Amino acid sequence: MKIAITSRGNTPDALLDQRFGRCNYFVVHDSQTGSIEYIPNPGKVLEEGAGPAAVELLSSRKVMMIISGEFGIKIKPILDSLNVQLIIIKDRERTVGGIIQMLNHKKL
């Protein structure tokens, strides 16, 4: 399963970005192969519609789980109809690497 995490930077030590549509990077982690990919968010500079643009980008990569600090009002119905699992982490101190480790640890 592919998991997307919103990130402030492109290293595993980067903090989780609290915004979904306007985060700096998306980290796409494939739990089967263990691969990690950093995608700069092209929708960051959009005046409006950054959220739907981000959904389009992630759904084209068949992401089934998204971890972020917050999701906008426009996003939830779209993602619900795409059957995507959403996880909200309010803790600002979490790093992307830590979250991935947590996800992998769950399976063992």
Add this chain to the structure above:
Amino acid sequence: MSPNLKRPRKILNPPLVKGFKPYGPALSQGRDAIMMHFEEYEALRLCDYDMLNHHDASQEMGVSRPTFTRIYASARKKIARAFVEGKQITLEGGKVYFDSDWYHCLDCGCYFNNPEMSLPVTDCPLCGHNSFTRAMPTSPLDSEEISTGDYCICPGCGKEIEHIPGIPCNAEYCPVCQTRMRRKGNPS
């Protein structure tokens, strides 16, 4: 006045199947199936399966009580027609959005939803622990409110409050001067 836009209807449980087929002789299979919208399915489910009354069911779907009754009447009419004329029913379309509930993990403190609404939640998708609660409407849910753009206005002092679908404006009282409210923009 411009015609009112159809408000999106909230669907909590999408149907498990895509439709229903009749069997037996004199089949009219494949030909002109009856299209039943998701909102009509949901209305029927809330009313006749969950046994809610029209008022409670309308608030579940985020529409007014009269609108709900219209959707429900249309659902029954379509089912009756399919039964009598031996037609297929396909479940599709309608102006709907799917909404899932939020859960709060007590172990790692995250919030998560359940996209497979027909399956129960067993554990936290992040940490795997099985201690979680249904998130209270004060948590991430409060940003979920969809504004309808309708307002109730006080004819006495002009105070405006946002209209809540399902509650008639004249059942609301002005928070300032306790006068019965009226729909904003409605001349009557």
